[in-house]
Amino acid sequence: MDAQTIVFAILALISLFSGIMVVTRKNPVHSILFLVLMFFCFAGFYVMLGATFLAAIQVLVYAGAIMVLFLFVVMMLNLRDPEALEGGTSFFQTLGFVVAIGFGIVLLAFLAGKPGPGVPTFPPGEAAYALGDAKSLGQELFHNYVFPFEIAGILLLAAVIGAVALAKRERV
């Protein structure tokens, strides 16, 4: 058992725990904080997979910007009693629980089967770790994916305008 496996096991346990906490806490603020913990674990996985640039982006954009936005919204909405929102368990919630468990079992059963052709079963070479750093990812992005990159910029602009237009509107 090498160091990478031990780190993977620890991060996997933390992220599974915080994932379960996110969907079971009644207070949204607790959920948000557990989600931040989970996103940090994901950044750790990305580093282990050689995607160092995406790990940095994960911390900056997800754990930083997006979760702060969530916290701001919770603060702004000023929920007096968030626990009261979840009443007793309805039939459809039980059904949803069963469906989600079944979905997970189906996914795991699929993964437990024999891997198809082309699925790598060996560890990648040293070159795979240089694949995800800022230099090679930037070269790939600006050589082969310039047009999608521009479209992503337009999408962000549209999202900014849409968010402002939605949040600014008066009561209808």
Next chain:
Amino acid sequence: MIMDLTVGLNHYLILAAILFAIGVMGVLTRRNILIIFMSVEMMLNSANMTLIAFSHYLENAGGMIFTFFTLTVAAAEVGVGLAIVVTIFRNTESLDVRKLNLLKN
């Protein structure tokens, strides 16, 4: 292969699958629209982890590029989604998804 003690592609895929299922559970069983939204983010992230794991083990940068664009879309989605949450709260004074039944009648 699952019992192998060195971490491999399969371990990442299994972890991502479990986290995705937990996200599905959150979407299907919760009533607070903010927590449903967070569960969706969780599902997006586990899909990202699958992409990066494949990208690493196939030694192909395509999955990482795709994750980059997924992150962009997720950021846009969160911006618009939270604006919608604020608008819903303004109109119904609540975050309960059961109150969003205007189109039901």
